[in-house]
Amino acid sequence: PAAKATDDFAVRSHTLPSGLRYTTTTGRMVLRTEETKDGKADGFRPKAEIFLVAYTADPQPSGAAPEPEGDGSASPDPVNRRPVVFAFNGGPGSSSVWLHMGLLGPRMVDSGDVGALTPPPFGLTDNPETLLQHADLVMIDPVNTGFSRVVDGTESGEFHGFEADRDLVAEVIRLWTTRNNRWLSPKYLVGESYGTLRAVAVAGRLFDAYGMAVNGLGLISTVLNMATLNFAPGRDTPYALHLPTYAAIAHFHGRHPDRELADVVHEAEEYAGREFGYALTQGARLDAEEFDGVVDRLAAITTLDPGFIRRTNLRWDYAQFSAELLREQNLVVGRIDGRFTAPPADQQDSTNWDDPSLRAINGPYSAAVNHYVRAELGYENDLPYEILTGRVQPWSYKSFEGVPVDVTGTLERLMAHNPSLRIHVDYGYHDGATPHFAAEYVWAHMRLDDGARARFSHHYHEAGHMMYLKPQCRLDQLAALSGFVTAD
Secondary structure (H helix, E strand, O other), X not given: OHHHOOOOOEEEEEEOOOOOEEEEEEEEEEEEEEEEEOOEEEEEEEEEEEEEEEEEEOOOOOOOOOOEOOOOOEOOOOOOOOOEEEEEOOOOOEOOHHHHHHHHOOEEEOOEEOXXXXXXXXXXXXXXXXXXXXXXXXXXXXXXXXXXEEOOOOOHHHHOEHHHHHHHHHHHHHHHHHHOOOOOOOEEXXXXXXXXXXXXHHHHHHHHHHOOOOOEEEEEEEOOEHHHXXXXXXXXXXXXXXXXXXXXXXXXXXXXXXXXXXXXXXXXXXXHHHHHHHHHHHHHHOOHHHHHHHHHHHHHHHOOOHHHHHHOOOXXXXXXXXXXXXXXXXXXXXXXXXXXXXXXXOOOOOOOOOOHHHHHHHHHHHHHHHHHHHHHOOOOOOOOOEOEOOOOOOOEOHHHOOOOOEOHHHHHHHHHHOOOOEEEEEEEOOOOOOOHHHHHHHHHHOOOOHHHHXXXXXXXXXXXXXXXXXXXXXXXXXXXXXXXXXXX
16 A cells, blocks of 8 residues: 555645735645665655645746747746745644644634634634745645654654654655755745754755755744753753743733833843852752742742742742642643633642643634635545644654753754854743743854854744734734745
């Protein structure tokens, strides 16, 4: 059966409200690997069927037929200089539906936002500011997300790891670029969450393996060094880097009345980067008076109960914060988006792992994508569309054994080898999964000269991990991304 695996694309024509005509190509691309036997070539073995949705602007009508060449043949097609954006989400285990139908594509989910969620059965609406106005889009779902699967006889676990996933996504991009004659088009990678780490790794793989240089990386809700996020005994840095996010979420829920968000966040950043960072390094060397002072300051910044701060020895993770902040109101706060709340399963729980923000948006996005790919894009498949799945676990980081999962070295190298590479970064102040201060910490510790740092653009939003859930943030993001991909 694997030998018979074939691409199964559905092609449809559409028109944006602005008048731009475009084509969608939706389906699964078969990836193959070169086989050898006894040192001799033995064909190409299908290994995976990767689901993607490609949006390409139709050629503009020309006023005259091409001039013949000297041998009487038609002139070759002109180079397509329209930018192309390759996009994916993270997880690991997430499909691309969030960026696809929340931000970038021409149709978007009608999910509503905090305090005004759209009820079932949800719906779809046009996205007039879609990035398709300015660039072609290719939305990619890695193995076991969306409709992507391995072919029969192949172990899916083979692709559930940093290196294999990197190489597979890079191969999808290389193959699509080659088949569509887009090697001379400006190329951008846009990732969200783990997708930002993937974007940097894939850009490195494209450059090293195929000589393909990309023009820019769009990093939305960034994590490039997981040591900045992973709470563990003896690792104090994440506790300090989350503090501004705790303060911002407390502010959203009215715990800092009569203060501006910018003021609350700045105070938390200053304390986290100075006195709190120092206090954490001291451990038991803090005397009682110093310890009390830290407790009082943390209580003022986060609005958490001083007794909780004492019991946790100044160190609590996000699951504990989620359960504690609004405990007196019998509510827990979201991790992906701290603006969302829900009653806890057990009011006595000291931690909360059930994210009310994901619960609120999973239904609208699931309904939208399952309708959209069939009814509007014409693609039929009886497999379940895996929006956010645990089927990719366990995820392997074997190449990072004994060291943090960190791709900043790859980005440093890319910035040095490609002096035109630009980086767009989006942060959400209420994002408990990838705090903005942690990303800023990573940039500050990268070995970049002033010229390279000038090629970064930073954009902050009063929203969560998926900041485009908030309508104004979506407009702001798309305006910035449109300028980003058309700057070359």
